[in-house]
Amino acid sequence: MTYRLVVNGEPAEVGVPGMRRLLDVLREDLGLTGTKEGCGEGECGACTVLVDGEVVVSCLVPVCQVDGSVVRTVEGLAVAGGSALAPLQAAFLEAGGAQCGICTPGMLMAADAFLAAGAEPTDDAIRGAIAGNLCRCTGYTKIVDAIRLAAERRQAGAGAA
Amino acid sequence: MHVEPPVGSPRSLEEAYGLLASAPHRPLAGGTDMLVQLTGELGPAPERVLDLWRLDELRGIRVEGGALEVGALTTHAQIRRSEACAAHAPTLVAAVATIGAAQIQNRGTIGGNVMNASPAGDTLPVLLALDAVLVAGGPRGERSIPAVGFWPAYRSTALAPDELLLRVRIPIVDGRRQAFRKVGTRRAQAISKVVLAAAWRRDPAWRDVRIAFGSVAATPIRATAAEAALEGAPPTAASIDRAVAALLAELRPIDDVRSTAAYRLEVSGRILRRLLEDAS
Numbered sequence: 001m002t003y004r005l006v007v008n009g010e011p012a013e014v015g016v017p018g019m020r021r022l023l024d025v026l027r028e029d030l031g032l033t034g035t036k037e038g039c040g041e042g043e044c045g046a047c048t049v050l051v052d053g054e055v056v057v058s059c060l061v062p063v064c065q066v067d068g069s070v071v072r073t074v075e076g077l078a079v080a081g082g083s084a085l086a087p088l089q090a091a092f093l094e095a096g097g098a099q100c101g102i103c104t105p106g107m108l109m110a111a112d113a114f115l116a117a118g119a120e121p122t123d124d125a126i127r128g129a130i131a132g133n134l135c136r137c138t139g140y141t142k143i144v145d146a147i148r149l150a151a152e153r154r155q156a157g158a159g160a161a
Numbered sequence: 162m163h164v165e166p167p168v169g170s171p172r173s174l175e176e177a178y179g180l181l182a183s184a185p186h187r188p189l190a191g192g193t194d195m196l197v198q199l200t201g202e203l204g205p206a207p208e209r210v211l212d213l214w215r216l217d218e219l220r221g222i223r224v225e226g227g228a229l230e231v232g233a234l235t236t237h238a239q240i241r242r243s244e245a246c247a248a249h250a251p252t253l254v255a256a257v258a259t260i261g262a263a264q265i266q267n268r269g270t271i272g273g274n275v276m277n278a279s280p281a282g283d284t285l286p287v288l289l290a291l292d293a294v295l296v297a298g299g300p301r302g303e304r305s306i307p308a309v310g311f312w313p314a315y316r317s318t319a320l321a322p323d324e325l326l327l328r329v330r331i332p333i334v335d336g337r338r339q340a341f342r343k344v345g346t347r348r349a350q351a352i353s354k355v356v357l358a359a360a361w362r363r364d365p366a367w368r369d370v371r372i373a374f375g376s377v378a379a380t381p382i383r384a385t386a387a388e389a390a391l392e393g394a395p396p397t398a399a400s401i402d403r404a405v406a407a408l409l410a411e412l413r414p415i416d417d418v419r420s421t422a423a424y425r426l427e428v429s430g431r432i433l434r435r436l437l438e439d440a441s
Contacts (some may be wrong), residue, residue: 017165019210021196024163041197043350048264054238057264060196062189064170065214110263131349132262 003067007032008076018064022056023047025063026073034074034105038134045133048106049073055113055132074105077112088112088150097146099137107133111147121151164199164206172215174325178300181323186211188325190234190273193265219272219327222246228294229331233272238263240271249333250291252341252358256283262349272326278316278380281419283343285312285381286358289373290339293331299324315379336362337369338440342432346419352376354420355428359436367391367400372433377414377425386411387433396441404437405430 002015007030014029026032026049038046040059047058050072077086085093088111098104107130114121114129126147127140135143169186171177180186187207189195191214199206213219219234222243229249231240237257240246246254253271260269260283274284275295288295288308295306297320306319313319320326339360345351356375362368370391372384387408394400414425 018168018170018212019163019165019199021163040200042193042261042265045262045264051267054267055264056268060193060265061268062168062192062196062212064168064212065192113263129263132264134350 001064003063005063005066005068006070008072014063016063019062021059022049022051022061022063022066022071023058026058026071032073032075036102036105038102038106043134044103044106045110045130046103046106048109048133050109050113053113053116055110057132072109072112074108077108087153088115088147091150091153092143092146095142095146095149097138097143099135103133103135103137107135107143111150114147115151115154121148121155123148126151163196164201166199166207166210168210168212170212170215174216174218174298174327177211177213177216177325178298178323180211181325182300184209185322188213188276190214190270190276191236191268193261193269194273194277194279213325224249224333227333229333231271231329231331233275233326233328234270235272237261237266237269237271237274241266250287250331250339252287252290252339252360253284253331255341256287256343256356256358259283259343259345259348259351271329275311275329276318276320276326278312278318280315280378280380281353281356281376282381283353283356283375286356286373286375287341288329288331289381289383290358290360290371291331291337292334292360292371293329295319295329296327297324298327303327305330309383312380334360334362334369338362340436340440342436344428344432352419355414355425355432357429357432357436359433359440361391361440363396363440366393366395368393372404372408374412374429376419377412377429384408384411384433391437396437401434401437401441405434408433 036046038044042057042060049058110130126144169180186209189210189212220232240257274282293308342357344355353376358373360371370388375381387404390404390407414422
């Protein structure tokens with residue numbers, strides 16, 4: 001079967017079995033290896049991407065269910081044609097929100113959805129937004145700091161505009 | 162590599178029934194259980210898959226004929242956002258809020274939770290406590306099955322292989338109160354060690370008491386002895402003591418990877434006691 005999706009703004013067409021995991025389509029068929037496989041059973045959130053704006057774990061979504069959908073991965077975050085970090089990525093760098101890095105692409109996508117929803121960046125709200133993303137290095141505090149920093153800058157930017 | 166069985170993606174229920182009649186297929190809703198089974202580590206993968214995701218007729222929440230109706234493909238996230246569910250089935254909202262985290266709740270569905278038939282399925286005790294009816298469809302038309310008879314044995318349901326779950330009907334009952342408790346290893350992303358849903362009326366005696374548990378037997382169950390100990394009794398410490406004693410005598414949990422029989426029994430008694438004390 002041929003499935004058509006839009007990945008990070010670009011139309012993509014893949015001829016693969018319908019039960020292939022979106023994770024494998026992204027990494028193997030489209031060469032987008034920014035999305036990581038952690039547990040492979042929906043527990044860790046490392047493979048989190050956005051499908052039509054909603055967070056999903058791409059290890060549990062078969063490609064037949066995203067035919068015609070808009071997918072956003074960590075490769076889609078950078079700005080200026082991919083040459084500059086998004087403010088969210090810069091905030092992770094600044095706050096020390098990454099150590100080994102395996103959870104980082106999924107954390108960034110969960111945080112991206114949180115920022116897009118525009119909720120007040122309280123600790124509870126941020127921790128709720130990343131409840132499905134496990135990190136074994138940081139203890140989460142610096143990740144929460146990074147997301148709060150990005151949210152505050154976004155709000156300040158929106159206020160100034 | 163994952164197993165990638167052939168998949169049919171019907172665009173209508175009629176087409177879905179036709180595919181089911183032509184060969185055995187495993188119906189696929191949001192995929193949050195089945196895709197784990199396709200790792201090949203949990204036994205044989207299905208030979209063929211029937212992807213229901215395009216069947217919008219199975220989505221949606223409405224109040225009709227004195228009942229709350231939730232389409233089988235309605236996601237946990239949609240149930241969490243629903244005002245009708247908050248008004249008539251707050252325990253269902255509480256249950257789906259504990260299933261995985263946002264990533265799972267955006268794909269997982271109530272129909273998938275019902276048909277996966279796990280004894281740890283978090284919505285199943287809620288459906289038992291609220292006297293829900295499961296509406297199935299197939300080549301012989303529609304039929305309604307009470308939740309209390311829907312899971313006859315470990316990981317099995319009352320549906321025939323050529324039937325699909327269409328929707329869940331929860332009767333709206335005046336004066337009914339309800340409560341939900343889940344005990345797991347952490348608040349998000351945890352599978353239940355014990356899950357409890359209860360519903361009752363008070364006049365001021367206990368009336369129409371329903372107490373349902375998950376993760377303490379091969380199927381989700383009603384604790385009928387505990388219910389009987391309360392029914393018609395005044396809401397006193399003595400009636401709560403009798404209900405908890407009856408519960409501890411009727412539950413037969415097991416040791417498994419997530420907990421022990423002794424822990425489950427102890428915790429079941431304590432969460433029922435606290436729930437009843439809060440309700441008194």
